[in-house]
Amino acid sequence: xxxxxxxxxxxxxxxxxxxxxxxxxxxxxxxxxxxxxxxxxxxxxxxxxxxxxxxxxxxxxxxxxxxxxxxxxxxxxxxxxxxxxxxxxxxxxxxxxxxxxxxxxxxxxxxxxxxxxxxxxxxxxxxxxxxxxxxxxxxxxxxxxxxxxxxxxxxxxxxxxxxxxxxxxxxxxxxxxxxxxxxxxxxxxxxxxxxxxxxxxxxxxxxxxxxxxxxxxxxxxxxxxxxxxxxxxxxxxxxxxxxxxxxxxxxxxxxxxxxxxxxxxxxxxxxx
Numbered sequence: 001x002x003x004x005x006x007x008x009x010x011x012x013x014x015x016x017x018x019x020x021x022x023x024x025x026x027x028x029x030x031x032x033x034x035x036x037x038x039x040x041x042x043x044x045x046x047x048x049x050x051x052x053x054x055x056x057x058x059x060x061x062x063x064x065x066x067x068x069x070x071x072x073x074x075x076x077x078x079x080x081x082x083x084x085x086x087x088x089x090x091x092x093x094x095x096x097x098x099x100x101x102x103x104x105x106x107x108x109x110x111x112x113x114x115x116x117x118x119x120x121x122x123x124x125x126x127x128x129x130x131x132x133x134x135x136x137x138x139x140x141x142x143x144x145x146x147x148x149x150x151x152x153x154x155x156x157x158x159x160x161x162x163x164x165x166x167x168x169x170x171x172x173x174x175x176x177x178x179x180x181x182x183x184x185x186x187x188x189x190x191x192x193x194x195x196x197x198x199x200x201x202x203x204x205x206x207x208x209x210x211x212x213x214x215x216x217x218x219x220x221x222x223x224x225x226x227x228x229x230x231x232x233x234x235x236x237x238x239x240x241x242x243x244x245x246x247x248x249x250x251x252x253x254x255x256x257x258x259x260x261x262x263x264x265x266x267x268x269x270x271x272x
Contacts, residue, residue, distance in 0.1 A: 063216055066129050066261035070120065074256055075103045080116065087114040089245040097254075104133075104256035107158075107242035109140075111249065117163070117239035120260060124164075124220045124231040127263035130238065131216040134158050135207050137252035139181040140244040146182040148189035148199050155244045156180060158203075158253035162219055165236040172196060173231070175222055177215065179203040179253070188226070198226035212256070218263065 090112030140155040158179040191197035244251040
């Protein structure tokens with residue numbers, strides 16, 4: 001009888017595949033939020049008073065004017081000290097690099113999966129906005145056709161997450177923005193690990209001549225499109241990850257200028 005129970009448990013674990021990465025992260029965040037909100041979780045946020053140089057932001061064309069809550073220019077060697085790491089299979093190398101007047105995070109995965117995340121509290125009713133810059137240096141090598149909703153070879157060079165954690169893990173919701181190799185920008189789907197993780201491809205294919213891409217997303221609007229209703233929970237964290245553990249290959253991406261704030265009014269010009 002005991003062996004039967006053990007076999008059944010092992011079978012159940014196997015059938016679920018790998019760890020539900022973002023949902024488990026959401027649970028950890030929910031527990032942390034319960035205990036830490038009263039201590040002023042935003043005390044470590046970067047001050048919006050120190051603006052980036054004009055050279056670094058001249059390519060960005062914002063669609064919205066925002067009230068900046070926190071901003072990560074990754075300009076100092078200890079710029080990742082406010083971020084926590086969640087290791088799933090091996091550790092991805094996340095390092096601050098500088099090139100000329102630019103600085104950024106280089107993420108390099110060698111058959112590994114670990115994410116950096118930052119705990120924050122944002123009210124979805126106040127029209128929160130997230131923006132960032134990124135660039136893919138190397139895509140993971142896939143033997144099969146790239147597929148958002150398949151567990152096989154579910155590796156991507158660059159991902160950014162917005163997490164709506166709840167104490168009950170299965171009710172947590174996640175928006176996951178992806179830079180894919182072959183899937184066209186605008187593709188959307190549901191994670192093969194949970195119906196509560198919605199995937200949206202923002203960029204596709206290699207950058208031209210090392211070009212950086214700038215993203216700006218209306219979080220609540222994306223949530224409504226993905227889940228069909230407004231968020232019921234606050235945003236509890238943002239995260240980014242480069243992974244290649246399923247393919248057993250390698251991937252590299254650069255991340256920079258992650259900003260979070262609330263929409264004030266539409267700005268002139270810009271793009272999605």
